[in-house]
Amino acid sequence: MSLTASGRRLALAGRSPEIDWRILTGNVPAWPTPPPWRPLDWSKEADHYPERGGSARLLEALCVRERAQGTDIGPESMIVTNGGYDALSLAARHLYDRGVRRAVCAGPILGTIARSLRQAGLEVVALDWDPFLADHGWMDMALGPEDLVYVNTPHNPTGACLPDSASRALLADRQRRGFRLVFDLIYDAFTFDPAAGGSPLAFVDDWHEVYAFNSFSKNYGAPGLRIGWLMAEPSATAELAVRLEAERIAVSAGAQERAADLCAYGNGPLVEAVRTGREVLLAWDSKHDLGLSRTQGGTQAWADLGIGDAESFADRLMAEDRIVLTTGANYFPVRPRHVRLPLGLPPDDLEEALHLITAARRRSSG
Numbered sequence: 222m223s224l225t226a227s228g229r230r231l232a233l234a235g236r237s238p239e240i241d242w243r244i245l246t247g248n249v250p251a252w253p254t255p256p257p258w259r260p261l262d263w264s265k266e267a268d269h270y271p272e273r274g275g276s277a278r279l280l281e282a283l284c285v286r287e288r289a290q291g292t293d294i295g296p297e298s299m300i301v302t303n304g305g306y307d308a309l310s311l312a313a314r315h316l317y318d319r320g321v322r323r324a325v326c327a328g329p330i331l332g333t334i335a336r337s338l339r340q341a342g343l344e345v346v347a348l349d350w351d352p353f354l355a356d357h358g359w360m361d362m363a364l365g366p367e368d369l370v371y372v373n374t375p376h377n378p379t380g381a382c383l384p385d386s387a388s389r390a391l392l393a394d395r396q397r398r399g400f401r402l403v404f405d406l407i408y409d410a411f412t413f414d415p416a417a418g419g420s421p422l423a424f425v426d427d428w429h430e431v432y433a434f435n436s437f438s439k440n441y442g443a444p445g446l447r448i449g450w451l452m453a454e455p456s457a458t459a460e461l462a463v464r465l466e467a468e469r470i471a472v473s474a475g476a477q478e479r480a481a482d483l484c485a486y487g488n489g490p491l492v493e494a495v496r497t498g499r500e501v502l503l504a505w506d507s508k509h510d511l512g513l514s515r516t517q518g519g520t521q522a523w524a525d526l527g528i529g530d531a532e533s534f535a536d537r538l539m540a541e542d543r544i545v546l547t548t549g550a551n552y553f554p555v556r557p558r559h560v561r562l563p564l565g566l567p568p569d570d571l572e573e574a575l576h577l578i579t580a581a582r583r584r585s586s587g
């Protein structure tokens with residue numbers, strides 16, 4: 222298995238630790254000040270196996286979070302997972318066992334997500350977000366029970382959000398034609414455009430063959446916790462919990478305790494930090510035309526800087542300015558002209574990086 226393009230760049234940077242690299246590859250937002258963090262508690266976290274499906278305390282906290290977004294859900298429709306990727310992989314393999322053979326995705330999607338879907342045995346088709354979703358292009362496709370439709374909203378990388386009308390139409394079409402729906406909502410706290418849709422789960426009346434997952438990685442800036450959650454109808458979550466237990470026993474009790482604390486504490490300062498980063502970037506874009514995509518939500522922006530091949534630009538940026546970027550090579554299908562810019566950096570760091578990137582772009586085109 223090979224490294225992704227940004228994985229290769231990070232490995233190269235790691236070989237020169239004496240250099241003060243500016244690492245812009247991730248899109249995990251940074252808390253302005255860290256949230257409260259409890260000390261370890263041996264008897265709560267270490268001397269027993271955690272509950273199958275997730276701790277009652279965390280599941281209840283997650284239900285409160287989901288209900289605040291208009292989702293009608295109880296703990297029987299949810300399991301705690303080892304992060305978002307784990308939830309996706311569990312759902313994809315569960316669906317393969319239920320006869321699904323193709324994943325039709327609103328793209329581009331992360332290359333690692335395409336890889337995970339293929340490893341589950343699925344053929345992966347990724348169609349551009351706008352024609353596929355905003356213009357309801359999925360309706361013209363022959364879709365049925367052998368298909369899952371994967372929608373990540375807000376969308377990594379473009380920042381597009383699924384309009385409410387499309388959520389309703391997708392769910393109604395799912396009931397008519399029997400395809401399965403998988404919503405990836407791991408950026409759902411970061412919706413900045415008032416015209417953007419809310420959670421598609423608010424429109425779910427019947428969870429049959431509807432799956433959705435979320436995670437603490439971006440929404441709470443805590444990818445190291447490795448806590449996610451997967452939602453589905455109760456008969457499916459019961460099977461998924463057994464699958465998780467058979468494969469990796471459980472999810473860390475300590476991480477679940479801290480996730481429940483974080484959920485109760487909320488993520489307001491983190492969301493505001495990303496909102497500020499977005500404003501910095503949009504102001505920069507209005508002066509320097511960064512070729513941004515829609516950026517309605519999410520923790521990153523997607524830019525066609527007009528520099529042609531983004532891979533060689535990123536290589537030069539690394540050699541000359543010590544900046545490590547994620548490019549369109551990390552996505553499926555590959556987008557050779559695009560780079561991804563993180564919105565969740567401290568504003569001064571973001572401005573400084575934008576100065577260097579804009580200067581490098583000028584050098585490239587001059």
Ligand SMILES: Cc1ncc(COP(=O)(O)O)c(C=O)c1O
Nearest residue numbers: 304305306373377405436438444
């Ligand atoms: C669209 C999308 N889905 C899922 C994930 C997986 O997140 P996690 O770190 O919770 O496994 C990511 C991570 O970047 C992502 O961007």
